[in-house]
Amino acid sequence: MRFKLVTLAVSLSLCAAAMPVSAEEKTPASVEQANARIAAVQAHIDAYRSGDLDRFVATFAKDAEVHAMGMTAIGHRQIKEIYRMNFQPGSPGLQIYDNGIDGDMIWVSAGYVFPNGEEMCCSLSEYRVEGGKISFLRSNME
Numbered sequence: 001m002r003f004k005l006v007t008l009a010v011s012l013s014l015c016a017a018a019m020p021v022s023a024e025e026k027t028p029a030s031v032e033q034a035n036a037r038i039a040a041v042q043a044h045i046d047a048y049r050s051g052d053l054d055r056f057v058a059t060f061a062k063d064a065e066v067h068a069m070g071m072t073a074i075g076h077r078q079i080k081e082i083y084r085m086n087f088q089p090g091s092p093g094l095q096i097y098d099n100g101i102d103g104d105m106i107w108v109s110a111g112y113v114f115p116n117g118e119e120m121c122c123s124l125s126e127y128r129v130e131g132g133k134i135s136f137l138r139s140n141m142e
Helices: 028-050 053-057 075-087
Strands: 002-004 060-068 071-074 093-102 105-113 119-130 133-141
Touching: 028 053, 028 093, 028 105, 028 119, 028 133, 053 075, 060 075, 071 075, 093 119
Parallel strands: 060 133
Antiparallel strands: 002 093, 060 071, 093 105, 105 119, 119 133
């Protein structure tokens, strides 16, 4: 089941408390787990926006699997290589359009804004979080 979450225009702001949950799912543990997954994705977005590649890579589990830009990367070294170009001077910033939770995945729809103000639209990223780190990411350009 797919749930839409509260979004702020300029930053990812997922709110588990606003998420509709069935009676059997509405336990303090399930809300706490959802909040922890949301916090991990928020830290990931914040790290991307910081422009610090090492901080960004640290949001992933050591053996994380990433499918992005037509490439697959497993582990920090490979993830760092495929994202290196996104952290060069003149790289676009990130604009969040929408986000939500779908089962055990958190999804984020985003666009990219270049320093000259030009926008490139859009990507849809799906995250799986385990142990406070991103263990799986699939990101597709729309």
